C-alpha cells in the first residue's frame with residue numbers, strides 16, 4: 001500500500017464508520033427479535049435508518065438514533081438514550097421487554113432507556129420505523145393501535161410530520177458530539193409564541209404570536225419558505241405540524257443547534273452539506289450566556305467567543321466542541337482579598353478598562369458621586385468583579401460576568417472596568433483599547449477565496465510604480481541573478497515548485513534564488529503579489545529580499561540560511577543529532593512564524609505546505625519558515641501539485657482529500673505531523689511503510705494518553721530531554737492532528753501551549769486512526 005492509499009483508507013474509516021450496512025434489513029422489532037452491534041432497521045421506502053451511532057471521535061459513546069439513509073453526513077434526527085450512552089454496542093440490546101415496551105439494555109441486563117408507555121399485559125407489541133422517520137410502538141396485531149411514537153417525543157429536531165405541542169420542548173445537544181441535553185431549547189408557549197430559552201427559563205428570542213398563518217416575528221416564513229406550518233386542533237389534541245412544500249425538496253429539518261440558534265436547514269445533495277434556510281436569532285451574540293462566565297462575544301470574529309483579559313478557557317476541549325458554556329477562569333488569582341472576603345492582603349487589585357462593550361445586565365447601581373468612588377466601592381468588596389461609571393451613575397457586578405460583547409454599539413453599551421490581580425497589569429495600563437480581549441487581535445471574519453485568507457477589515461495595499469527597489473524589495477535583473485549564482489550552478493535543492501540556487505551578491509551577502517516552475521501569471525500580477533509578500537516579515541520566516549520577472553522567468557530571492565533545512569538535521573542520518581532543547585526551540589519558532597502568517601500579518605496567509613523541507617535553519621539554528629505565500633502566487637495550480645505530490649502526503653490534513661474548504665487549520669495539522677517527527681527524529685510515513693500496523697502518529701496518541709511519552713523520543717537522544725516539555729510537545733502534536741479541524745487548536749493557542757502559558761489537556765484519539773488496531777476510549 002502506498003502512503004497515499006494508506007491515507008485514503010484512513011480517511012475512509014471516518015466516513016464509513018457509521019454507515020456500515022448489515023444483514024438486519026428489517027423495518028421492525030418484534031417480541032422475539034432484537035437489535036445489537038452493527039444491526040440496523042431500514043424504513044420500507046428506504047428513507048431512514050435506526051441503529052447505534054457515535055459522533056464522538058475520541059471515545060466509545062454510542063446512542064440509538066434515527067438518521068437519513070441518503071444523507072452522507074451522519075445526521076441523527078432523533079436520539080433515544082441521549083444522556084445515557086452505551087460503550088459496547090455488541091453487548092447492548094434494543095428489544096421488546098416483558099412489559100411490551102421498546103427498551104435498550106446494556107450488558108444484556110441494566111436498563112438504559114425505555115419507551116416507558118403503559119401497555120396492558122395481554123398485548124404483544126412491535127416497534128416499526130416508518131418511512132417518514134417516525135418510530136412507533138404498536139399492537140403487533142393491529143398497527144393502528146399506537147402506544148408510543150418518536151414524533152411525540154422529539155429530541156433536538158422538528159421535522160416534517162412532528163407534532164409540535166404546547167409546552168413540548170426540543171433541547172440542543174451539549175456539544176457538537178454529545179447529544180446529551182444542552183442549555184438551549186425551543187418551546188411553544190401558552191400564547192402560541194415559539195420561544196428560545198436558556199436553561200429552560202431565560203427567554204432570548206420569541207417568534208411573536210401565531211396569527212393563523214405565521215408567527216408574526218418570523219417573516220422568513222412567508223417568503224420562499226420550503227415548508228408549510230399548520231395548526232391542528234381537534235377534540236383530542238392541539239398541535240402545530242409542518243409539511244414540505246414541493247416535491248423536489250431534499251431532507252429538511254428545524255433544529256435547535258449547539259449555538260443556541262434555531263436553524264432551518266436543508267440538505268443539498270450537490271454540495272453534500274446542510275445549508276441554512278434561515279437562522280434565529282440572526283446574531284450569535286444575542287444567545288443568552290453563549291460565551292459563559294467571563295467570556296466575551298463578538299459578531300465579527302469567526303470564533304465568536306473569547307476570554308476577557310486575565311482569563312483563559314475553563315475547558316479547551318469543550319470549546320473545541322463548540323460548547324462555550326463553561327466560559328473562562330482567572331489566569332492569576334486575585335491577591336488582594338484573603339479568600340474569606342474580610343481582609344485585604346498583598347498588592348491592590350487593578351482594573352482593566354474595556355471600552356465599547358455591551359455591559360452585563362445584572363449589575364447593581366450604587367449611589368456614589370465619582371469615578372473614583374465607584375472604583376473604590378468595587379475594590380473594597382472582594383465579591384465585586386467589575387464596575388462601570390458613565391459620568392452620572394455607578395454600576396457594580398458582584399458575581400461572574402455574563403453576556404459581555406465587545407466591539408459593540410447599541411443599547412447597554414459602556415465602558416467596563418474589570419478587576420484583575422495587580423500582576424496582570426504591570427506598570428502602565430493602556431487606556432481605551434479593545435485589544436485587551438485576548439483574541440481581540442485575532443481577525444474579524446476571514447473570507448476565503450481559493451486557498452488564501454484575507455482579512456477583509458484591512459484594506460489591501462496597492463502599488464503602481466515599480467522602480468528598482470519596491471517596498472524594500474529589490475527587483476533583480478535576470479542577468480544579474482545569472483551572474484551572482486554563477487549561471488545557476490550551485491543547486492541547494494529541488495523543492496516544490498522549483499529549484500533553489502545559492503548566490504553571493506557583490507557586497508558578499510549570501511542569497512538563495514528560487515526559480516519558479518509552472519507559474520502562468522503575467523508580470524504585472526506577479527509583481528503585485530510579490531510586493532505583498534515583501535510586507536510579510538517575522539523573525540521565524542525566511543527574509544524575502546527580492547524577485548525577478550523577465551519574459552517567462554519568475555524568480556524569488558531570499559536570504560541564505562547556512563544550516564539548510566530541518567529534515568537534513570532531523571531525519572537523514574547525521575552525526576550531530578539535534579538536542580532536545582534545540583528541537584523544542586525550533587518547534588516553538590515555527591509555531592510563532594505560522595501564528596504570524598495566520599493571525600498577525602496584514603494579509604492572512606495559509607502556508608499549505610508545512611513539512612521539514614520547508615523549515616530552514618540559520619547559523620544559530622533558529623527556524624525560519626520558507627515558501628510561505630507560494631500557495632497564493634501559484635493559485636489553483638498549487639493545490640493540484642500539492643495533492644498529487646508524494647512527498648507531501650503525510651502532512652496533508654484530511655480536508656485536502658475530502659474537498660472541504662482549506663483554512664489555517666490545515667497548517668495546524670501539518671505542523672502536528674511535523675512536530676511528531678521532530679520528537680521521534682523519524683519520518684511518520686517511513687514508520688508506516690516498515691510495518692503496516694504500526695503507524696507512528698496513531699501509536700503516539702495512544703502513548704500520550706497512557707502517559708508513556710518517553711518511548712516516543714528519538715532513540716538517539718538516549719532519554720536526554722526535559723520531560724515536561726516532552727509531554728507538552730507530544731500532547732500539542734496530538735491535538736494538532738485531530739481529524740476534525742474544529743478540534744485542532746489555532747496556531748496562536750499552539751504557541752501559548754508550547755510556551756507553557758496555557759495548559760494542554762490530554763488529546764482524544766482522532767477518528768482517522770480507527771481501524772488501525774487502536775481502540776477508542778476504554
Ligand SMILES: *[C@@H]1O[C@H](CO)[C@@H](O)[C@H](O)[C@H]1NC(C)=O
Nearest residue numbers: 030031032033034124125140
Ligand atoms: C417470532 O414469533 C412469532 C410468534 O410470536 C413467530 O410466528 C415467528 O416465527 C417468530 N420468529 C422467529 C424468527 O423466531
Ligand SMILES: *[C@@H]1O[C@H](CO)[C@@H](O)[C@H](O)[C@H]1NC(C)=O
Nearest residue numbers: 111112113114115116117118
Ligand atoms: C417511566 O414513567 C414513569 C411515570 O410515568 C416515571 O416515573 C419514570 O421515571 C419513567 N421511567 C423512565 C425510565 O423514563
Ligand SMILES: *[C@@H]1O[C@H](CO)[C@@H](O)[C@H](O)[C@H]1NC(C)=O
Nearest residue numbers: 119120121122123124139141
Ligand atoms: C386484554 O385484557 C382486557 C382486560 O384486562 C380485555 O378487556 C381485552 O379484551 C383483552 N384483549 C385481548 C386482545 O385479549
Ligand SMILES: *[C@@H]1O[C@H](CO)[C@@H](O)[C@H](O)[C@H]1NC(C)=O
Nearest residue numbers: 138139141142143144145146
Ligand atoms: C385496530 O385498532 C383500532 C383502534 O384501537 C380499532 O379502531 C380497529 O377496529 C382495530 N382493528 C382491528 C382489525 O382489530
Ligand SMILES: *[C@@H]1O[C@H](CO)[C@@H](O)[C@H](O)[C@H]1NC(C)=O
Nearest residue numbers: 183198199200201289325326
Ligand atoms: C439551570 O437551572 C437549574 C435550576 O432550575 C440550576 O440548578 C442549574 O444550575 C442551572 N444551570 C446552569 C448552568 O446555570
Ligand SMILES: *[C@@H]1O[C@H](CO)[C@@H](O)[C@H](O)[C@H]1NC(C)=O
Nearest residue numbers: 268270271272273274275276
Ligand atoms: C456547503 O457547501 C457550499 C459549497 O461547497 C458552501 O458554499 C457552503 O458554505 C456550505 N455550507 C455549509 C453550511 O457548510
Ligand SMILES: *[C@@H]1O[C@H](CO)[C@@H](O)[C@H](O)[C@H]1NC(C)=O
Nearest residue numbers: 205281282283285286410411
Ligand atoms: C439582538 O438583541 C438586541 C437587544 O436585545 C435587539 O435589539 C436585536 O434586534 C437583536 N437582534 C436579533 C437579530 O435578534
Ligand SMILES: *[C@@H]1O[C@H](CO)[C@@H](O)[C@H](O)[C@H]1NC(C)=O
Nearest residue numbers: 341342380381382383384398
Ligand atoms: C459585598 O457586596 C455584597 C453584595 O452587595 C454584600 O452582600 C457583601 O456583604 C459585601 N461585602 C463586603 C465585605 O462589604
Ligand SMILES: *[C@@H]1O[C@H](CO)[C@@H](O)[C@H](O)[C@H]1NC(C)=O
Nearest residue numbers: 365389390391392393394395
Ligand atoms: C448612566 O446610566 C444611568 C443608569 O443606567 C442612566 O440613567 C444615565 O442616563 C446614564 N448617563 C449617561 C451620561 O449615559
